[in-house]
Amino acid sequence: MINIDVSKKLHGMSGDMLLDVSLEVKEGSFVALAGESGSGKTTLLRILAGLESADGVISVDGEEWLRKGKSTPVQERGIGFVFQDYALFENMSVLENLLYVTNDKALAQHLLALTELTALRNRRPSRLSGGQKQRVALCRALMSRPKLLLMDEPLSALDPAMRTKLQNEILTLHKEFETTTIMVSHDPSEIYRLASEVVVLGEGKVLERGSPKDVLLKTNGSQKFSLEGELLDIVKYDVIYVAIISIGQQLVEVVISASEAKVLELGQSVRVSTKAFSPIVR
Amino acid sequence: MIETLANLDWYPFVLSFELSLITALVLFMTMLPLAWWLSQTNSKLKPVIEAITALPIVLPPSVLGFYILMALSQNSPLGKFFYETFDVSLVFSFTGLVVASVFYSMPFMVQPLQSGFESLNKNMLEASYVSGKGRLETIFRVALPNMKPALLTALIVTFAHTVGEFGVVLMVGGSIPDETKVASVAIYEFVEVMDYTQAHIYSAIMVTISFVTLLGVYIFNRQQRRFL
Numbered sequence: 208m209i210n211i212d213v214s215k216k217l218h219g220m221s222g223d224m225l226l227d228v229s230l231e232v233k234e235g236s237f238v239a240l241a242g243e244s245g246s247g248k249t250t251l252l253r254i255l256a257g258l259e260s261a262d263g264v265i266s267v268d269g270e271e272w273l274r275k276g277k278s279t280p281v282q283e284r285g286i287g288f289v290f291q292d293y294a295l296f297e298n299m300s301v302l303e304n305l306l307y308v309t310n311d312k313a314l315a316q317h318l319l320a321l322t323e324l325t326a327l328r329n330r331r332p333s334r335l336s337g338g339q340k341q342r343v344a345l346c347r348a349l350m351s352r353p354k355l356l357l358m359d360e361p362l363s364a365l366d367p368a369m370r371t372k373l374q375n376e377i378l379t380l381h382k383e384f385e386t387t388t389i390m391v392s393h394d395p396s397e398i399y400r401l402a403s404e405v406v407v408l409g410e411g412k413v414l415e416r417g418s419p420k421d422v423l424l425k426t427n428g429s430q431k432f433s434l435e436g437e438l439l440d441i442v443k444y445d446v447i448y449v450a451i452i453s454i455g456q457q458l459v460e461v462v463i464s465a466s467e468a469k470v471l472e473l474g475q476s477v478r479v480s481t482k483a484f485s486p487i488v489r
Numbered sequence: 490m491i492e493t494l495a496n497l498d499w500y501p502f503v504l505s506f507e508l509s510l511i512t513a514l515v516l517f518m519t520m521l522p523l524a525w526w527l528s529q530t531n532s533k534l535k536p537v538i539e540a541i542t543a544l545p546i547v548l549p550p551s552v553l554g555f556y557i558l559m560a561l562s563q564n565s566p567l568g569k570f571f572y573e574t575f576d577v578s579l580v581f582s583f584t585g586l587v588v589a590s591v592f593y594s595m596p597f598m599v600q601p602l603q604s605g606f607e608s609l610n611k612n613m614l615e616a617s618y619v620s621g622k623g624r625l626e627t628i629f630r631v632a633l634p635n636m637k638p639a640l641l642t643a644l645i646v647t648f649a650h651t652v653g654e655f656g657v658v659l660m661v662g663g664s665i666p667d668e669t670k671v672a673s674v675a676i677y678e679f680v681e682v683m684d685y686t687q688a689h690i691y692s693a694i695m696v697t698i699s700f701v702t703l704l705g706v707y708i709f710n711r712q713q714r715r716f717l
Binding site: 213281282283285286287288291294295296297298307308309327347350351385416418 | 610612613615616617618619620621623624630631635636
């Protein structure tokens with residue numbers, strides 16, 4: 208069990224803000240940290256890693272990492288951290304990057320085999336693609352068999368197809384190592400596939416937490432499906448109005464009424480939903 | 490001509506290179522922690538320290554030489570201490586030259602190292618800390634190997650700059666043959682006594698060595714960039 212109760216004054220782009228978060232994370236769980244940019248997700252992750260100072264308490268399986276200003280140095284926390292830009296050691300080969308953490312050749316070979324990197328083990332990071340670098344970063348983070356794995360938007364720089372592939376790999380590794388994992392992510396489908404719990408941060412506070420299904424699925428009442436999107440344009444054809452909305456990776460057209468067209472503003476986020484209509488005739 | 494070359498006194502060159510090598514090594518060991526600190530700190534003292542370490546670039550060598558002479562002479566507490574304790578005279582001696590050169594060439598070691606450290610991806614250093622490695626291991630196994638051009642520039646330019654120093658050396662060391670008479674001072678003396686043949690030979694040797702050294706640095710840096 209990981210108990211987190213930390214606070215820290217942040218000087219964000221939109222003025223000063225107090226990060227104040229209380230959380231419990233169960234052993235072996237996979238928690239996604241979501242929220243708008245500037246809500247303090249990355250800072251919270253860095254505080255957990257010991258890369259940034261904070262007030263409060265962090266205790267992991269009874270071990271106190273932070274209490275009354277006394278902080279366990281990052282080196283002694285035994286965590287894995289996947290940086291957004293991977294931060295591989297450029298002067299070392301893939302295998303050397305892993306062995307730098309612990310000289311456990313068997314574990315390194317095993318991780319490389321799991322992530323299909325064995326053939327690339329002697330390459331320098333500068334000669335790897337984004338997806339390959341990401342996998343090396345993940346393997347390196349697991350080399351210390353960490354109690355806690357922290358990932359800062361690990362897949363944000365990759366294209367959608369590569370994301371899906373790597374999500375599966377993260378899931379495989381999570382199942383095999385059963386590492387308690389906290390991941391910062393913006394992508395609802397990613398969160399839904401990977402996480403067992405979502406914590407939504409806003410302005411440095413926990414706004415919402417629960418299972419991905421409860422937090423992310425926006426349908427309620429009699430709606431049968433509901434999609435979130437961004438309103439790109441409203442086009443008038445004769446007497447009808449057509450809204451062009453970007454949902455996920457797709458653009459869709461939806462017919463709207465003249466009164467709706469007046470109220471909606473371009474660029475706003477909208478929800479497209481429909482109710483069931485199934486007449487029954489006896 | 491061949492006879493002149495055969496009878497050439499090579500000792501000023503030996504002295505120059507010995508002095509430069511020792512200076513570069515002393516500066517590397519002492520300035521590495523300082524450059525690292527400067528690259529990582531947000532302290533209000535940082536600009537003050539940066540200004541002090543950059544001073545030798547702008548000061549006339551005579552000013553530097555004068556102060557060093559004052560500080561190291563046997564009339565000063567420091568000079569007296571060294572003379573009485575270690576029986577070492579810090580002025581008009583090789584040891585004194587090393588001390589003076591260390592001050593004179595300091596910015597050429599600090600600045601490339603500092604900017605090298607600053608250009609590194611901070612996350613890469615943090616990744617090393619997360620991997621359980623301390624600061625020393627991070628510097629030697631991650632930071633320095635990823636800034637080889639800066640490292641080489643710092644070492645070679647410090648070395649070359651010390652070979653090329655003249656004013657400070659003359660003031661602090663004088664021109665004692667086989668002790669403090671380095672190549673640059675030897676050339677000055679040849680010119681003074683109008684022995685232009687020797688002055689030509691010495692100068693040509695200096696130009697050649699300096700050019701080859703710098704060329705080597707630039708070629709290395711170019712290759713490093715191509716591999717990245």
